[in-house]
Amino acid sequence: MESLADLSPGTTAVVGELRFDEVDAVRLMELGFIPGMSVSCQRRVPMGDLSVYQLDGTQIALRSETASRIRVRPEPAAGVENAKRD
Amino acid sequence: MPSAIEAAPAKPQPEQGARRTVAICGPPNVGKSTFFNRLTGLHQKVANYPGITVEKRIGRLELPNGPPVDLIDLPGIVGLHPRSEDERIAIDVLRGTSRATPQPAAAVLILDSTNLQAQLRLVPEILGFGIPTLVALNMADDLSARGGNVDAQAVAKQVGAPVVAVSARLGTGMDKVTKFLEGTLAPPQPVELPVLNNIPAERRWAGGVARRASYHPPEPSLWGRRLDRAFLHPVAGPLIFLAVVVLVFQSIFTLAVPLMDAVDSLIGTTAGWLGILLPDSMLKGLLLDGVWGGVGSVVIFLPQILILFLFIGILEDSGYLARAAAIADRSMRAVGLEGRSFIPLLSSYACAVPAIMAARTVENQRDRLATIFIAPLTTCSARLPVYALLIAAFIPEQPLLGPILGTRAAVLLGLYALGFAAACATAWVLKSTILKSKPAPFMLQLPAYRWPTLRSLSYRLLDRSKIFLRRAGTVILLTTIVLWFLASVPYTDGEPPAIGDSLAGSIGKTIEPLVEPLGLNWKVGIGLITSLAAREVIVGTLGTIYGMEADEDSPALQDALRSELSFGSAIALMIFFAFAMQCMSTVAIVRRETGGWKWPIAQFTYMLVLAYTAGFAAFRIFG
Numbered sequence: 001m002e003s004l005a006d007l008s009p010g011t012t013a014v015v016g017e018l019r020f021d022e023v024d025a026v027r028l029m030e031l032g033f034i035p036g037m038s039v040s041c042q043r044r045v046p047m048g049d050l051s052v053y054q055l056d057g058t059q060i061a062l063r064s065e066t067a068s069r070i071r072v073r074p075e076p077a078a079g080v081e082n083a084k085r086d
Numbered sequence: 087m088p089s090a091i092e093a094a095p096a097k098p099q100p101e102q103g104a105r106r107t108v109a110i111c112g113p114p115n116v117g118k119s120t121f122f123n124r125l126t127g128l129h130q131k132v133a134n135y136p137g138i139t140v141e142k143r144i145g146r147l148e149l150p151n152g153p154p155v156d157l158i159d160l161p162g163i164v165g166l167h168p169r170s171e172d173e174r175i176a177i178d179v180l181r182g183t184s185r186a187t188p189q190p191a192a193a194v195l196i197l198d199s200t201n202l203q204a205q206l207r208l209v210p211e212i213l214g215f216g217i218p219t220l221v222a223l224n225m226a227d228d229l230s231a232r233g234g235n236v237d238a239q240a241v242a243k244q245v246g247a248p249v250v251a252v253s254a255r256l257g258t259g260m261d262k263v264t265k266f267l268e269g270t271l272a273p274p275q276p277v278e279l280p281v282l283n284n285i286p287a288e289r290r291w292a293g294g295v296a297r298r299a300s301y302h303p304p305e306p307s308l309w310g311r312r313l314d315r316a317f318l319h320p321v322a323g324p325l326i327f328l329a330v331v332v333l334v335f336q337s338i339f340t341l342a343v344p345l346m347d348a349v350d351s352l353i354g355t356t357a358g359w360l361g362i363l364l365p366d367s368m369l370k371g372l373l374l375d376g377v378w379g380g381v382g383s384v385v386i387f388l389p390q391i392l393i394l395f396l397f398i399g400i401l402e403d404s405g406y407l408a409r410a411a412a413i414a415d416r417s418m419r420a421v422g423l424e425g426r427s428f429i430p431l432l433s434s435y436a437c438a439v440p441a442i443m444a445a446r447t448v449e450n451q452r453d454r455l456a457t458i459f460i461a462p463l464t465t466c467s468a469r470l471p472v473y474a475l476l477i478a479a480f481i482p483e484q485p486l487l488g489p490i491l492g493t494r495a496a497v498l499l500g501l502y503a504l505g506f507a508a509a510c511a512t513a514w515v516l517k518s519t520i521l522k523s524k525p526a527p528f529m530l531q532l533p534a535y536r537w538p539t540l541r542s543l544s545y546r547l548l549d550r551s552k553i554f555l556r557r558a559g560t561v562i563l564l565t566t567i568v569l570w571f572l573a574s575v576p577y578t579d580g581e582p583p584a585i586g587d588s589l590a591g592s593i594g595k596t597i598e599p600l601v602e603p604l605g606l607n608w609k610v611g612i613g614l615i616t617s618l619a620a621r622e623v624i625v626g627t628l629g630t631i632y633g634m635e636a637d638e639d640s641p642a643l644q645d646a647l648r649s650e651l652s653f654g655s656a657i658a659l660m661i662f663f664a665f666a667m668q669c670m671s672t673v674a675i676v677r678r679e680t681g682g683w684k685w686p687i688a689q690f691t692y693m694l695v696l697a698y699t700a701g702f703a704a705f706r707i708f709g
Contacts (some may be wrong), residue, residue: 023167024527029285030165030531036286036655043314046323048416052314052532056289057201057303059314059532061412066527 004039004053005067012040015055016071032056033070105146107156107188108267109180112196113205113214114162115533117224121145121254122159123195123545125263132549140175141446142187152268155401158190161503166211166282170449171528180215192218194263199223199236199251200304200534206292210247210279218273219247220266226251226259232304240299246277250467255539310535317409327413330406331432334397342436345389353382368577372570380561380566380619387437387671390467391546391554394433394440397460398447401429403538405445412530421510422517424450424528427457432508434461437468438672443550452521456513458679459689463509463665465502468621471638472663473501475625479644480656497660504664508696554675565619573616585631590615604662604701605655605709614668621668652707658701665697 007013015037018025032055033039039055049064062070096620112118122130126145133142143159160179163174168174175184182189195212197205202223212219223229223238228249242249248271252259265271280291316322357378364370401407407429415425426448434441441461448454477494484493491499517523572590574582585591586609594612601611609631613624627637632646647656667673676686 020527023169024165026165027169027529028287028527030167031531034286034289037289043318044320045318045412045415046320047413048419050412050415050528050530052318052412056204058204061408061532062532063415063528066529069527 002071003068004041004062004070004072005051005064007039007041007051007053007067007072009041009043009051012038012075013072014075015039016073019069019071028070031060032058038075039072094409104191104566105154105156107144107158107190109158109160109190109193109447110196111160111163111176111193111196113164113208114531116162116196116198116205117254118159118162118196119340119545120155120539120542121194121222121224121252122387123542124254124260127555132553138174147267149264149268151270155267159185163208163511165208165285166311171451172449180212180217182215185333189215191454192220192266194220194266196222196224196254197227199229200232202236202301203293203296203303204289206241206245207285207288208438209247209295210288210291211282213245213247213279214282220263220271221245221247221249222254222259222263223249223251224254227253227256229304232307234302234304236296236301237299241273241295241301244277244295244298245276245279249271265326282538289538293371307534314409314532317406318412323409323413327410330401330410333431334394337393337397342390345393346386349386349389350382353378353385357382367573368445368582371574371582372567375574376570377563379570380563385555387439388551388554390437391440391443391550394436394444395550396543398429398433398444399543400538402447403536403542405533405535408530411447412532415528415530421513423453423456424448424514425530430461431456431464434464434466436460436463437466438669439554439675440550442672442675443553445679450523450526452517452628455680455685456516456521458676458685459516460509460513462667462669462689462693463505463512465664466504466621466669468669469501469663470490471622472617473623473660474627475638475644476647476656476660477648478638480651480653501664504661508665512692553678559672569616569619585612585627587637603705604658604661604698605652605705607650609650610659614662617668619670621663624668652709654705657708658705661696661704662701665693667693 004015006014015033015035017035018028018033020028034056037055039053042052042054042059044051045061050061051064051067052059052061053067110118111120122143122145125147129147129510130143133144140161145157145159146154147157148154158179160176163176166177168177175186178184179187179190180193193212193215196206197208209221221241222235223241229236236251238249247268248262250259250262250266252263254260260340262271280288282288294622304414317326357374360378361370361374364373398407401410411425411428413425414428418425418427427445429447430441430444432441433444438461441464442458445454445457445461448457477497481494481497484492486493486496563620569590572593573585573587573588576583576587582588583591588593590612591608593615594608597611597615598608601607601614610624612631613627616627617624628642628647629643632643651659673686673690676689677683680686
C-alpha cells in the first residue's frame with residue numbers, strides 16, 4: 001500500500017506525505033487530509049475514476065490522479081481518531 | 087459627514103448611514119443561509135460585490151433592544167487560504183481589507199455541531215481577525231437526535247468567545263444570538279489560542295477542545311450510508327442519475343409549457359384591455375407593442391426559471407447534486423470541465439438564462455466562465471419554433487430508419503448535435519487556451535443528506551426571480567423598445583409604416599449585402615435584427631413581412647418562404663440560428679454573472695462569427 005489510490009473500498013489507512021505544492025497541500029489539509037489522520041476508502045464512484053473517502057467526519061471524492069499523490073501508511077491499531085505525528 | 091457615526095473607527099470608511107454590520111461566516115454546508123434567512127426573513131437583498139462576480143447578500147434585522155443591524159451572509163470558507171473568488175471576498179471582508187465593504191463590527195461563525203472536532207479549527211482563525219465573534223454550533227437538533235452531545239459553555243471557556251448551540255432550521259437557541267447582536271452577551275475571559283498557519287497543530291487543538299467540552303460526535307447516519315449505496319451504486323447509481331436528468335429535463339418543458347402559455351395569454355389579454363383603454367397614437371403603439379410586449383417577453387421565461395431552480399434547490403439542499411457531479415465528472419472532463427458543470431449545461435437545453443445563473447455551483451472560476459460561455463450554444467427551447475418553421479417548409483418528410491426516424495426528425499436531431507458539438511469543441515478550446523487552469527487536484531465534498539426545507543427553497547426561488555426580472559428585464563425592455571421604434575417609424579398620417587418602409591426595413595435592405603452570402607434576402611435580414619431580442623421573434627416578423635398569419639405551423643408562411651429562399655439558404659439560416667447568440671436576455675445575464683461587458687461581448691462576437699461562417703459554408707455546400 002503506497003498511496004490513497006491503492007486503498008480498496010472498505011479499508012482504512014493513515015494519511016502520510018502530501019506530494020503537492022504548498023497551495024494544494026494546504027487545501028487538502030483544510031479539508032482534513034492532515035498527516036496522521038485516519039482515512040478510509042468508502043466506494044468507487046460509477047462511470048469515472050473518482051473514489052469517495054471518509055475522514056475527519058466528512059466525505060470527499062477525489063480523482064485517482066489526486067489520490068495517488070497522497071501517500072498513506074497502514075493503520076497502527078484500530079480506533080485511533082487522530083494520531084500525534086505532524 | 088453625518089455626525090451619527092458608530093464609535094468603532096473601521097479602517098475603510100463605513101457605508102453611508104453607518105449601520106452596524108455583522109458578518110455570518112463559516113464552512114460550506116453548515117446552514118449559514120438558513121441561519122441568515124431565519125434572522126432576516128424577507129428583509130434581504132442580493133447584489134454583486136463591485137467589479138466581481140460574487141454575490142453579496144445583505145439583510146436587515148430589527149432588534150428588540152437596540153438599533154437594527156445589517157447582516158452579511160459571506161461565502162463559505164474552509165480556512166484562511168482562499169482558492170476561489172468567493173472565498174477570497176469572505177476573508178477580505180472579515181479582515182477589513184475589502185475595498186467594497188468595511189470590516190464588520192462583529193461576526194457570527196457558524197459550525198456544524200455534528201462534526202465539531204474538525205470544524206473548531208476555524209475558531210482561532212476567525213478570532214484572529216480581531217472582531218467580536220459568536221460561535222454558533224448549528225444543527226444541534228441533528229446532533230442530539232443521533233445521540234451526540236456537546237457542552238457549549240465548556241467550549242466557550244476554552245476558546246474565549248461566546249458559544250451557543252442553535253438549530254437554524256427549527257429556530258432554537260436564536261435568543262442568545264439576538265443578545266449577541268444587541269451587544270449584551272458578556273464574552274468569557276480571552277484565552278491563548280494556537281498559532282495560526284499550522285493546520286495540523288490547529289486541528290490537534292480543536293480535537294482537544296472538543297474532548298474537554300465532553301463532545302460526543304453523533305452516530306453515523308444510517309440513512310446517509312444507505313442513500314450513498316444506492317446513488318453511487320455501479321448500476322443503480324447511473325440509472326438514478328439518468329432518471330433525475332430526464333425528470334428535470336422533461337419538467338422544464340412539460341410543466342413549464344402550460345404556465346408559459348398562461349403567462350402569454352395573460353399578457354395578451356391585458357394588452358387587449360389596454361388597447362381598448364388607450365387612444366390611438368404612436369404612444370399607444372410604444373406602450374402596447376414595445377413596453378408591454380417587452381415585459382411579456384421577459385416574464386414568459388419565469389416559469390422555466392422557477393421550475394429549474396426548484397429542482398436545483400432540491401438537488402443541492404438534499405445533497406444529491408454533489409453525487410450527481412461526481413458521476414458526471416468523467417464525461418465533463420473530456421472537454422476540460424468538471425462534474426459540477428453538468429447541471430448548468432443540461433439546463434441550457436431549456437433556456438440559457440437559468441443555466442448561466444446555475445453555473446454558480448461551479449467552484450473553479452475559469453471552469454465557470456467556460457460553462458457560461460458555451461451554455462448558449464446548446465439548443466434552447468426558443469430555437470424550436472424557428473427550426474419547426476424552416477424544417478416544415480424545406481425538408482420533405484421521408485422515412486430514414488423505417489418508422490422510427492424520419493428526415494425531419496433527423497434534421498432536428500442534427501441541429502441538436504451541431505449545438506452540442508460546438509459547445510464541446512468551444513469548451514475544449516477555451517480550456518486549452520485562455521481559460522486553461524493549472525491542473526489542480528479535484529476535491530469534491532459530499533455533504534450529508536438533508537431534507538430540503540420549504541423555507542430555504544422559497545427564498546432561493548424569490549431571489550433568482552428578482553435577479554432575473556431586474557437584470558434581464560431592463561435590457562430586454564430597452565431592446566424591445568428600440569426594435570419597436572425601428573419597426574414603427576416613420577409614422578405617416580398616424581399610421582405605422584409597412585415593415586418594408588420602416589426604419590427596420592431600411593436597415594434590412596442596407597444589410598442585405600451582408601446576408602446575401604448566406605443566400606438570404608432583406609426580409610430575413612429584418613428578422614435577424616428583430617430576433618436579437620429573442621430568437622422566436624423572427625417567426626412573427628416574417629409573418630408580418632409576408633403579411634400572413636405568423637405561426638410556425640402556418641402553411642401559407644411556409645409557401646412564402648419556399649418561394650423566396652433556396653434549400654441551401656434555409657439550411658444556412660438554421661445553422662445560423664444554431665450558433666448565433668440571438669438573445670438579449672442571455673447577454674444581460676452573462677453581463678451580470680461575469681461582472682462586466684467583456685465576456686458577453688466576446689461571446690456575442692464569437693457566436694456571430696461562428697454562425698456566419700458556418701451559415702456561409704452551408705449555403706455553399708447545399709446552395
